[in-house]
Amino acid sequence: MPRAIKILDRRLRHGDLMAQLVIWQLAGATADRPHGLKYRLWCGRAGLTVVRYDNETGKGDHRHDASGEQPYVFLSAEQLLDDFASDVERLTGWRLE
Numbered sequence: 001m002p003r004a005i006k007i008l009d010r011r012l013r014h015g016d017l018m019a020q021l022v023i024w025q026l027a028g029a030t031a032d033r034p035h036g037l038k039y040r041l042w043c044g045r046a047g048l049t050v051v052r053y054d055n056e057t058g059k060g061d062h063r064h065d066a067s068g069e070q071p072y073v074f075l076s077a078e079q080l081l082d083d084f085a086s087d088v089e090r091l092t093g094w095r096l097e
Helices: 077-092
Strands: 005-014 017-025 037-045 048-054 062-065 068-071
Touching: 017 077, 037 077, 048 077, 062 077
Parallel strands: none
Antiparallel strands: 005 017, 017 037, 037 048, 048 062, 062 068
């Protein structure tokens, strides 16, 4: 079985905030990942999550913040990154570059 290929792996720091953005291209689409991507986008401080987008097996696309977990409608990788960056800026004031 072909392996997933990591297409994005960024780690950023801004003061006490950290962000990790990781996206893999899967060998093919799955029921949980019909777009063929696996991802984990996280921003937090001192090990605590401010916002996270991911699509772990069995849960599909979703996001987490202080209010809990909500479904996320995946449109494209570019939109995913834009939505994550917008949440980071809205919740922390940090504009990801």
